[in-house]
Amino acid sequence: MKRPFSFLLLIVTLATSISCGEKEKTIENGDIITEENNKIIGTWLLVYGETRTGDSIEIKDLSKTKFIKILNKDHFAFFNQLEGTDEGFYGGGGSYALNGNSYVERLDYVGIKELRGEEFSFELEVKGDSLIQSGFEDVPEAGIKRHIVEKYIRIKE
Template sequence: MKKSALIILALICFNCKKETPTIAISGTWKLVYAEIIENDSIQIKDLENTEFIKIINDSHFAFFNQNKTDTTNFYSGAGTYVLNGNTYNEVLSFTESQNLKNHKFSFKIQISGDTLIQSGIERIKAAGIDRTITEKYIKIN
Protein backbone atom coordinates (compact mmCIF):
# COMPACT_ATOMS: atom_id res chain seq x y z
CA MET A 1 0.00 0.00 0.00
CA LYS A 2 2.79 2.44 0.86
CA LYS A 3 4.46 1.77 -2.49
CA SER A 4 1.24 2.61 -4.39
CA ALA A 5 0.81 5.86 -2.44
CA LEU A 6 4.39 6.88 -3.19
CA ILE A 7 3.92 6.18 -6.90
CA ILE A 8 0.71 8.22 -7.00
CA LEU A 9 2.37 11.07 -5.09
CA ALA A 10 5.35 10.98 -7.49
CA LEU A 11 3.03 11.10 -10.52
CA ILE A 12 1.09 14.00 -9.06
CA CYS A 13 4.29 15.96 -8.37
CA PHE A 14 5.70 15.13 -11.82
CA ASN A 15 2.58 16.51 -13.49
CA CYS A 16 2.45 19.67 -11.37
CA LYS A 17 3.06 22.76 -13.41
CA LYS A 18 6.20 24.48 -12.22
CA GLU A 19 5.42 28.16 -11.99
CA THR A 20 8.10 30.76 -11.82
CA PRO A 21 7.42 33.61 -9.45
CA THR A 22 6.27 36.73 -11.26
CA ILE A 23 7.25 40.26 -10.42
CA ALA A 24 4.35 42.51 -9.39
CA ILE A 25 4.82 45.13 -12.10
CA SER A 26 1.18 46.15 -12.69
CA GLY A 27 0.27 49.60 -11.42
CA THR A 28 0.87 53.28 -11.88
CA TRP A 29 4.47 54.41 -11.45
CA LYS A 30 5.90 57.93 -11.09
CA LEU A 31 9.40 58.60 -12.41
CA VAL A 32 11.61 59.99 -9.62
CA TYR A 33 15.08 59.53 -11.19
CA ALA A 34 16.36 59.11 -14.74
CA GLU A 35 19.93 58.75 -15.90
CA ILE A 36 21.13 58.67 -19.52
CA ILE A 37 24.63 57.61 -20.47
CA GLU A 38 25.49 58.66 -24.01
CA ASN A 39 28.87 59.26 -25.65
CA ASP A 40 30.72 58.83 -22.35
CA SER A 41 28.65 61.50 -20.60
CA ILE A 42 26.03 61.09 -17.90
CA GLN A 43 22.90 63.20 -17.91
CA ILE A 44 20.49 63.21 -14.97
CA LYS A 45 16.97 64.16 -16.09
CA ASP A 46 15.69 67.28 -14.35
CA LEU A 47 12.34 66.28 -12.91
CA GLU A 48 11.73 69.46 -10.93
CA ASN A 49 9.34 70.95 -13.51
CA THR A 50 8.00 67.85 -15.22
CA GLU A 51 5.85 64.88 -14.33
CA PHE A 52 6.29 61.46 -15.92
CA ILE A 53 4.10 58.46 -15.14
CA LYS A 54 4.03 54.94 -16.52
CA ILE A 55 0.92 52.76 -16.27
CA ILE A 56 1.34 49.00 -16.61
CA ASN A 57 -1.39 46.36 -16.68
CA ASP A 58 -1.16 42.62 -17.45
CA SER A 59 -0.18 43.10 -21.10
CA HIS A 60 0.19 46.79 -21.99
CA PHE A 61 2.01 49.90 -20.82
CA ALA A 62 1.59 53.62 -21.41
CA PHE A 63 3.67 56.60 -20.40
CA PHE A 64 2.93 60.30 -20.19
CA ASN A 65 5.19 63.30 -19.67
CA GLN A 66 4.33 66.97 -19.32
CA ASN A 67 5.46 70.14 -17.60
CA LYS A 68 3.93 70.80 -14.19
CA THR A 69 2.96 74.40 -15.00
CA ASP A 70 1.81 74.27 -18.64
CA THR A 71 1.17 71.93 -21.56
CA THR A 72 4.55 72.28 -23.27
CA ASN A 73 6.83 69.27 -23.67
CA PHE A 74 3.93 66.83 -23.56
CA TYR A 75 4.70 63.43 -25.02
CA SER A 76 3.38 59.93 -24.57
CA GLY A 77 3.61 56.42 -25.88
CA ALA A 78 2.10 53.00 -25.37
CA GLY A 79 2.34 49.40 -26.44
CA THR A 80 2.67 45.85 -25.25
CA TYR A 81 5.23 44.19 -23.06
CA VAL A 82 6.45 40.74 -22.05
CA LEU A 83 7.97 40.09 -18.65
CA ASN A 84 10.18 37.02 -18.32
CA GLY A 85 11.83 36.85 -14.92
CA ASN A 86 13.48 40.25 -14.55
CA THR A 87 13.69 40.87 -18.32
CA TYR A 88 11.07 43.39 -19.41
CA ASN A 89 10.58 43.84 -23.18
CA GLU A 90 8.42 46.67 -24.47
CA VAL A 91 7.16 47.12 -28.02
CA LEU A 92 6.27 50.76 -28.57
CA SER A 93 3.19 50.65 -30.81
CA PHE A 94 1.75 54.12 -30.21
CA THR A 95 4.09 57.09 -30.61
CA GLU A 96 4.43 60.23 -32.70
CA SER A 97 7.91 59.19 -33.84
CA GLN A 98 7.83 56.87 -36.84
CA ASN A 99 11.46 55.85 -36.11
CA LEU A 100 10.42 54.49 -32.70
CA LYS A 101 7.15 52.88 -33.74
CA ASN A 102 7.11 49.08 -33.24
CA HIS A 103 10.64 49.14 -31.83
CA LYS A 104 11.41 46.57 -29.12
CA PHE A 105 13.13 47.90 -26.00
CA SER A 106 14.68 45.41 -23.61
CA PHE A 107 15.27 46.26 -19.96
CA LYS A 108 16.31 44.55 -16.77
CA ILE A 109 13.99 45.43 -13.93
CA GLN A 110 14.14 45.20 -10.19
CA ILE A 111 11.26 45.80 -7.79
CA SER A 112 11.75 46.38 -4.09
CA GLY A 113 8.70 47.43 -2.11
CA ASP A 114 7.15 50.38 -3.93
CA THR A 115 10.23 51.03 -6.11
CA LEU A 116 10.76 49.89 -9.71
CA ILE A 117 14.16 50.30 -11.34
CA GLN A 118 14.56 49.59 -15.04
CA SER A 119 17.76 49.82 -17.03
CA GLY A 120 18.86 48.93 -20.51
CA ILE A 121 20.34 50.01 -23.80
CA GLU A 122 18.26 51.99 -26.26
CA ARG A 123 19.74 51.69 -29.73
CA ILE A 124 17.74 52.88 -32.75
CA LYS A 125 19.91 53.84 -35.72
CA ALA A 126 17.06 55.49 -37.66
CA ALA A 127 16.40 57.84 -34.73
CA GLY A 128 20.08 58.45 -33.91
CA ILE A 129 19.65 56.94 -30.45
CA ASP A 130 22.42 54.95 -28.78
CA ARG A 131 22.34 55.26 -25.01
CA THR A 132 22.05 53.42 -21.73
CA ILE A 133 19.23 54.46 -19.44
CA THR A 134 18.35 53.83 -15.82
CA GLU A 135 14.97 54.91 -14.52
CA LYS A 136 13.64 54.74 -10.98
CA TYR A 137 9.89 54.83 -10.33
CA ILE A 138 7.78 54.93 -7.17
CA LYS A 139 4.41 53.15 -7.24
CA ILE A 140 1.57 55.61 -6.75
CA ASN A 141 -1.30 53.10 -6.78
Template sequence: MKLYLLLISTLLLFACQPTSIHLNGTWKLLSHASIAKGDTTITDYTKGQEMIKIINDTHFAFLNHGGTFDAGGGRYTLSGDQYTEHLDFYNNKDWEGGVFNFTVTIHGDTLIQKGIEKVEGAGVDHEIIEKYIKVK
Protein backbone atom coordinates in the same frame (compact mmCIF):
# COMPACT_ATOMS: atom_id res chain seq x y z
CA MET B 1 12.15 10.93 10.31
CA LYS B 2 11.91 10.50 6.52
CA LEU B 3 8.71 12.58 6.46
CA TYR B 4 10.46 15.29 8.47
CA LEU B 5 13.39 15.40 6.00
CA LEU B 6 11.01 15.46 3.05
CA LEU B 7 9.10 18.37 4.59
CA ILE B 8 12.30 20.33 5.29
CA SER B 9 13.60 19.65 1.75
CA THR B 10 10.33 20.82 0.21
CA LEU B 11 10.28 24.01 2.29
CA LEU B 12 13.88 24.81 1.33
CA LEU B 13 13.12 24.23 -2.35
CA PHE B 14 10.23 26.71 -2.30
CA ALA B 15 12.15 29.21 -0.16
CA CYS B 16 14.93 29.34 -2.76
CA GLN B 17 12.59 30.05 -5.67
CA PRO B 18 12.95 33.60 -7.06
CA THR B 19 10.08 35.89 -6.24
CA SER B 20 8.10 37.06 -9.21
CA ILE B 21 8.03 40.73 -10.12
CA HIS B 22 4.61 42.36 -10.23
CA LEU B 23 4.63 45.45 -12.46
CA ASN B 24 0.89 46.13 -12.58
CA GLY B 25 -0.07 49.60 -11.45
CA THR B 26 0.80 53.23 -12.00
CA TRP B 27 4.42 54.29 -11.61
CA LYS B 28 5.71 57.86 -11.33
CA LEU B 29 9.16 58.52 -12.78
CA LEU B 30 11.55 60.08 -10.25
CA SER B 31 14.77 60.16 -12.27
CA HIS B 32 16.15 59.19 -15.65
CA ALA B 33 19.85 58.64 -16.35
CA SER B 34 21.12 58.46 -19.91
CA ILE B 35 24.62 57.09 -20.47
CA ALA B 36 26.13 57.56 -23.95
CA LYS B 37 29.79 57.54 -25.02
CA GLY B 38 30.94 57.80 -21.40
CA ASP B 39 28.76 60.82 -20.61
CA THR B 40 25.92 60.60 -18.10
CA THR B 41 22.95 62.95 -18.09
CA ILE B 42 20.52 62.76 -15.18
CA THR B 43 17.05 64.25 -15.37
CA ASP B 44 15.12 64.89 -12.15
CA TYR B 45 11.44 64.26 -12.84
CA THR B 46 10.35 65.67 -9.49
CA LYS B 47 10.93 69.26 -10.66
CA GLY B 48 9.29 70.96 -13.64
CA GLN B 49 7.99 67.86 -15.38
CA GLU B 50 6.11 64.69 -14.62
CA MET B 51 5.92 61.27 -16.22
CA ILE B 52 3.86 58.24 -15.31
CA LYS B 53 3.91 54.70 -16.65
CA ILE B 54 0.78 52.57 -16.38
CA ILE B 55 1.21 48.80 -16.63
CA ASN B 56 -1.48 46.11 -16.77
CA ASP B 57 -1.15 42.38 -17.48
CA THR B 58 -0.23 42.81 -21.16
CA HIS B 59 0.36 46.48 -22.01
CA PHE B 60 2.13 49.60 -20.82
CA ALA B 61 1.57 53.28 -21.54
CA PHE B 62 3.55 56.34 -20.55
CA LEU B 63 2.60 60.00 -20.40
CA ASN B 64 5.13 62.78 -19.97
CA HIS B 65 4.10 66.33 -19.20
CA GLY B 66 6.68 69.06 -18.88
CA GLY B 67 7.93 71.46 -21.52
CA THR B 68 6.25 69.30 -24.16
CA PHE B 69 3.76 66.45 -24.02
CA ASP B 70 5.04 62.97 -24.86
CA ALA B 71 3.14 59.67 -24.89
CA GLY B 72 3.46 56.12 -26.09
CA GLY B 73 2.77 52.53 -25.26
CA GLY B 74 2.32 49.01 -26.44
CA ARG B 75 2.72 45.39 -25.47
CA TYR B 76 5.31 44.01 -23.09
CA THR B 77 6.65 40.69 -21.88
CA LEU B 78 8.18 39.87 -18.52
CA SER B 79 10.29 36.79 -17.83
CA GLY B 80 11.89 36.84 -14.40
CA ASP B 81 13.57 40.24 -14.24
CA GLN B 82 13.74 40.64 -18.05
CA TYR B 83 11.16 43.19 -19.23
CA THR B 84 10.72 43.83 -22.97
CA GLU B 85 8.67 46.72 -24.31
CA HIS B 86 7.21 46.63 -27.82
CA LEU B 87 6.56 50.29 -28.59
CA ASP B 88 3.46 50.01 -30.77
CA PHE B 89 2.35 53.64 -30.39
CA TYR B 90 4.43 56.79 -29.99
CA ASN B 91 4.14 60.39 -31.07
CA ASN B 92 7.63 60.15 -32.67
CA LYS B 93 7.15 57.69 -35.54
CA ASP B 94 10.91 56.89 -35.69
CA TRP B 95 10.50 55.03 -32.38
CA GLU B 96 7.32 53.12 -33.28
CA GLY B 97 7.86 49.39 -33.70
CA GLY B 98 10.95 49.48 -31.50
CA VAL B 99 11.69 46.64 -29.12
CA PHE B 100 13.53 47.58 -25.93
CA ASN B 101 14.98 45.09 -23.45
CA PHE B 102 15.37 46.01 -19.81
CA THR B 103 16.25 44.47 -16.49
CA VAL B 104 13.80 45.44 -13.74
CA THR B 105 14.03 45.23 -9.97
CA ILE B 106 11.53 46.24 -7.32
CA HIS B 107 12.48 47.22 -3.79
CA GLY B 108 9.38 48.05 -1.74
CA ASP B 109 7.47 50.64 -3.78
CA THR B 110 10.45 51.52 -6.02
CA LEU B 111 10.96 50.16 -9.54
CA ILE B 112 14.37 50.39 -11.24
CA GLN B 113 14.46 49.83 -15.01
CA LYS B 114 17.83 49.50 -16.82
CA GLY B 115 18.57 48.82 -20.44
CA ILE B 116 19.63 50.03 -23.87
CA GLU B 117 17.56 52.31 -26.07
CA LYS B 118 18.72 52.16 -29.67
CA VAL B 119 16.75 53.82 -32.45
CA GLU B 120 18.81 54.23 -35.61
CA GLY B 121 16.29 56.51 -37.35
CA ALA B 122 16.43 58.95 -34.43
CA GLY B 123 20.19 58.68 -33.80
CA VAL B 124 19.59 57.27 -30.31
CA ASP B 125 21.98 54.75 -28.77
CA HIS B 126 22.33 54.96 -25.00
CA GLU B 127 21.84 53.08 -21.77
CA ILE B 128 19.06 54.29 -19.51
CA ILE B 129 18.41 53.83 -15.84
CA GLU B 130 14.96 54.92 -14.66
CA LYS B 131 13.73 55.04 -11.09
CA TYR B 132 9.97 54.98 -10.45
CA ILE B 133 7.81 55.04 -7.34
CA LYS B 134 4.45 53.26 -7.24
CA VAL B 135 1.46 55.61 -7.12
CA LYS B 136 -0.93 54.58 -4.38
Protein backbone atom coordinates in the same frame (compact mmCIF):
# COMPACT_ATOMS: atom_id res chain seq x y z
CA MET C 1 -34.86 17.38 -18.56
CA LYS C 2 -31.24 16.20 -18.23
CA ARG C 3 -30.27 17.55 -21.65
CA PRO C 4 -31.04 21.24 -20.95
CA PHE C 5 -29.23 21.04 -17.61
CA SER C 6 -26.17 19.34 -19.18
CA PHE C 7 -26.11 21.92 -21.96
CA LEU C 8 -26.38 24.77 -19.43
CA LEU C 9 -23.56 23.25 -17.35
CA LEU C 10 -21.38 23.01 -20.48
CA ILE C 11 -22.03 26.69 -21.36
CA VAL C 12 -21.23 27.85 -17.82
CA THR C 13 -18.02 25.78 -17.76
CA LEU C 14 -16.87 27.19 -21.11
CA ALA C 15 -17.70 30.76 -20.13
CA THR C 16 -15.81 30.39 -16.85
CA SER C 17 -12.71 28.96 -18.53
CA ILE C 18 -12.72 31.71 -21.18
CA SER C 19 -13.11 34.52 -18.65
CA CYS C 20 -10.39 33.06 -16.39
CA GLY C 21 -8.09 32.76 -19.38
CA GLU C 22 -8.35 36.49 -20.03
CA LYS C 23 -6.87 37.23 -16.60
CA GLU C 24 -3.76 35.13 -17.25
CA LYS C 25 -0.84 35.44 -19.61
CA THR C 26 1.61 32.60 -20.14
CA ILE C 27 5.23 33.56 -20.60
CA GLU C 28 8.10 31.66 -22.22
CA ASN C 29 9.10 29.48 -19.26
CA GLY C 30 5.52 28.30 -18.74
CA ASP C 31 4.80 30.43 -15.67
CA ILE C 32 1.53 32.30 -15.58
CA ILE C 33 1.41 36.03 -14.90
CA THR C 34 -1.74 37.16 -13.15
CA GLU C 35 -2.65 40.54 -11.76
CA GLU C 36 -2.12 39.09 -8.30
CA ASN C 37 1.48 37.89 -8.82
CA ASN C 38 2.79 40.50 -11.26
CA LYS C 39 4.45 43.08 -9.02
CA ILE C 40 4.98 45.57 -11.85
CA ILE C 41 1.26 46.10 -12.49
CA GLY C 42 0.26 49.57 -11.39
CA THR C 43 0.90 53.27 -11.87
CA TRP C 44 4.44 54.54 -11.39
CA LEU C 45 5.98 58.02 -11.02
CA LEU C 46 9.50 58.57 -12.35
CA VAL C 47 11.73 59.94 -9.56
CA TYR C 48 15.15 59.46 -11.19
CA GLY C 49 16.22 59.21 -14.82
CA GLU C 50 19.77 58.73 -16.05
CA THR C 51 20.91 58.53 -19.68
CA ARG C 52 24.43 57.49 -20.66
CA THR C 53 25.40 58.32 -24.23
CA GLY C 54 29.03 57.60 -25.02
CA ASP C 55 31.08 59.10 -22.19
CA SER C 56 28.43 61.57 -21.02
CA ILE C 57 25.80 61.08 -18.33
CA GLU C 58 22.65 63.17 -18.20
CA ILE C 59 20.40 63.19 -15.13
CA LYS C 60 16.79 64.08 -16.01
CA ASP C 61 15.53 67.24 -14.30
CA LEU C 62 12.20 66.18 -12.80
CA SER C 63 11.60 69.33 -10.77
CA LYS C 64 9.06 70.80 -13.26
CA THR C 65 7.63 67.71 -14.91
CA LYS C 66 5.66 64.59 -14.13
CA PHE C 67 6.51 61.37 -15.95
CA ILE C 68 4.01 58.57 -15.34
CA LYS C 69 4.19 54.92 -16.45
CA ILE C 70 1.17 52.63 -16.27
CA LEU C 71 1.48 48.85 -16.54
CA ASN C 72 -1.32 46.32 -16.76
CA LYS C 73 -0.90 42.58 -17.30
CA ASP C 74 0.43 42.90 -20.86
CA HIS C 75 0.52 46.57 -21.96
CA PHE C 76 2.24 49.75 -20.85
CA ALA C 77 1.71 53.45 -21.41
CA PHE C 78 3.75 56.47 -20.44
CA PHE C 79 3.25 60.19 -20.57
CA ASN C 80 5.15 63.30 -19.56
CA GLN C 81 3.84 66.78 -18.91
CA LEU C 82 5.63 69.96 -17.90
CA GLU C 83 3.79 71.37 -14.90
CA GLY C 84 1.79 74.58 -15.37
CA THR C 85 2.13 74.70 -19.16
CA ASP C 86 0.79 73.21 -22.37
CA GLU C 87 4.35 72.54 -23.55
CA GLY C 88 6.41 69.40 -23.27
CA PHE C 89 3.68 66.77 -23.45
CA TYR C 90 4.59 63.43 -24.96
CA GLY C 91 3.48 59.87 -24.50
CA GLY C 92 3.51 56.40 -25.91
CA GLY C 93 2.65 52.81 -25.26
CA GLY C 94 2.45 49.27 -26.48
CA SER C 95 2.77 45.71 -25.27
CA TYR C 96 5.39 44.06 -23.10
CA ALA C 97 6.71 40.63 -22.21
CA LEU C 98 8.08 39.78 -18.79
CA ASN C 99 10.27 36.76 -18.04
CA GLY C 100 11.69 36.91 -14.54
CA ASN C 101 13.55 40.24 -14.41
CA SER C 102 13.82 40.45 -18.20
CA TYR C 103 11.33 42.96 -19.57
CA VAL C 104 10.82 43.75 -23.27
CA GLU C 105 8.67 46.65 -24.42
CA ARG C 106 7.26 46.88 -27.93
CA LEU C 107 6.57 50.56 -28.59
CA ASP C 108 3.54 50.65 -30.89
CA TYR C 109 2.08 54.08 -30.13
CA VAL C 110 4.36 57.12 -30.18
CA GLY C 111 4.69 60.41 -32.06
CA ILE C 112 8.11 59.52 -33.50
CA LYS C 113 7.55 57.17 -36.45
CA GLU C 114 11.11 55.79 -36.32
CA LEU C 115 10.34 54.36 -32.88
CA ARG C 116 7.05 52.65 -33.78
CA GLY C 117 7.34 48.88 -33.67
CA GLU C 118 10.73 48.97 -31.95
CA GLU C 119 11.47 46.58 -29.09
CA PHE C 120 13.50 47.61 -26.07
CA SER C 121 14.99 45.10 -23.63
CA PHE C 122 15.42 46.03 -19.99
CA GLU C 123 16.16 44.49 -16.64
CA LEU C 124 13.58 45.24 -13.95
CA GLU C 125 13.89 45.15 -10.22
CA VAL C 126 11.01 45.70 -7.82
CA LYS C 127 11.82 46.58 -4.23
CA GLY C 128 8.73 47.33 -2.17
CA ASP C 129 7.09 50.33 -3.83
CA SER C 130 10.09 51.04 -6.10
CA LEU C 131 10.68 49.85 -9.65
CA ILE C 132 14.10 50.17 -11.30
CA GLN C 133 14.36 49.76 -15.08
CA SER C 134 17.68 49.70 -16.90
CA GLY C 135 18.79 48.78 -20.38
CA PHE C 136 20.27 49.83 -23.70
CA GLU C 137 18.24 51.61 -26.38
CA ASP C 138 19.64 51.42 -29.91
CA VAL C 139 17.57 52.85 -32.79
CA PRO C 140 19.89 54.23 -35.49
CA GLU C 141 16.99 55.60 -37.57
CA ALA C 142 16.03 57.86 -34.63
CA GLY C 143 19.61 58.73 -33.65
CA ILE C 144 19.31 56.86 -30.34
CA LYS C 145 22.14 54.83 -28.84
CA ARG C 146 22.12 55.07 -25.06
CA HIS C 147 21.91 53.23 -21.76
CA ILE C 148 19.13 54.31 -19.43
CA VAL C 149 18.34 53.84 -15.75
CA GLU C 150 14.90 54.86 -14.53
CA LYS C 151 13.67 54.68 -10.95
CA TYR C 152 9.96 54.88 -10.19
CA ILE C 153 7.80 54.85 -7.10
CA ARG C 154 4.34 53.31 -7.05
CA ILE C 155 1.47 55.78 -6.95
CA LYS C 156 -0.98 54.60 -4.32
CA GLU C 157 -4.62 54.36 -5.33
